[in-house]
Amino acid sequence: MKIGIIGAGRIGATLARHFARIGHDVALSNSRGPETLTDLVQELGSSVRATTAAEAADHGQVVVVTIPYGRFRELPAEQLHGKVVVDTCNYYPERDGHDPELDADITTSSEKIRAFTGANLVKAFNAIYWENLRDRGLPKGDPGRLAIPVSGTDWEAKAVVSGLIRDIGFDPVDAGDLGLGGRKHQPGSRVYGAELSADELSGAVGAGASAARA
């Protein structure tokens, strides 16, 4: 699959490494330009190339957005419109600046990124600490396999993203839509950063969760 990644930090580079390892064709980008990613893509191998963010968005059948939430208005909205986009971003006011709508819990960070881009957004990989994402992938059925919550409104998009999660060694658990569902795994929620099995995570994010795991 062709995968674009916008953001080449801890999460972006970790996902690029995983996706390349299982045979995907990855375009990786940051804000400073592809020339600043030369060493990283060389280390990641020939399945990963450095591009601009707009090129990564164009390239991907699935595009991962993994940047500080406060910079989402810099995203290439035109290229992301209608695409399956995986949103790993979390809102940290001390890093991102205050967003009054999020402070008042009127909406969620993912809903705002969806509104800005018009993308078919799936929230995932936001609640797992990056070192666990890097190091703790395990084969299907291993009792130590960690679960990753996923939310969004489009079942097909969630199925694609869930497949990627499984393929890199984790169990996806559906938390629901981006509103109520997304709130269940954003910072401050009980599952955020927790190291849980699929059954434990399904129990924590509530009704409907296990049905979508299949």
Ligand SMILES: NC(=O)c1ccc[n+]([C@@H]2O[C@H](COP(=O)([O-])OP(=O)(O)OC[C@H]3O[C@@H](n4cnc5c(N)ncnc54)[C@H](OP(=O)(O)O)[C@@H]3O)[C@@H](O)[C@H]2O)c1
């Ligand atoms: N760290 C974790 O354990 C963790 C876990 C789950 C979710 N998250 C969330 O996932 C997101 C990424 O986290 P991270 O830890 O990977 O961050 P990070 O290490 O600070 O990396 C951020 C990356 O985003 C890039 N970036 C910033 N603005 C951009 C833009 N407008 N266009 C393209 N790229 C841009 C930066 O590129 P430049 O350096 O060129 O600006 C950098 O490569 C954050 O929202 C974070 O809260 C983090």
